[in-house]
Amino acid sequence: MSALAASVKTKRLVLEPFERTDAMHLFGFMADAAAMQHTYVAPSYQHCLGRLQSYEATRDMLGFAPWVVRTAQDGQVIGWGGLSIDPLEPEWGLEVIYAFAPSSWGLGYATELVHASLGFAFGNLGVHEVHAFAKPENTASARVLQKCGFSLQGYEPALARNHFVAASTRAA
Incomplete structure (x- = not known):
């Protein structure tokens, strides 16, 4: 099992593999059209x-998948995200994705998750770049991505999203 499959701790977060018991916590905000206005809304x-x-299911095949995001202080489920190759659209390559409960917005948790994800991508997987996609009107995600070292590559019409790339600064 890859290091990515295990739990990971950051300063304020615990990132853990998804378990069925997490689904109801995640559904609480993933079904909220306002909270998920820039991404998939669970019907x-x-x-x-x-x-x-x-x-x-991709964790076994790839050695990584998005994590359930919990606060380290009390273990509350506040989000879901990390590294992914979309099982429905794998042609977009290695991406960082995330979704958070509205109560956790604006507190730096997305930035912390994205930094941890990039650290694992570049350090553990040895990849040279990670992609991210955000709707043009999702300025909060664009700020998070740019703060974490992603640069805007342009607009991807097939996804109706802006395409961002973070490149490893390590020597090849």
């Missing part, structure tokens, strides 16, 4: 569970 608990399980 039902079963759809949410199925989608989360499809991402988690």
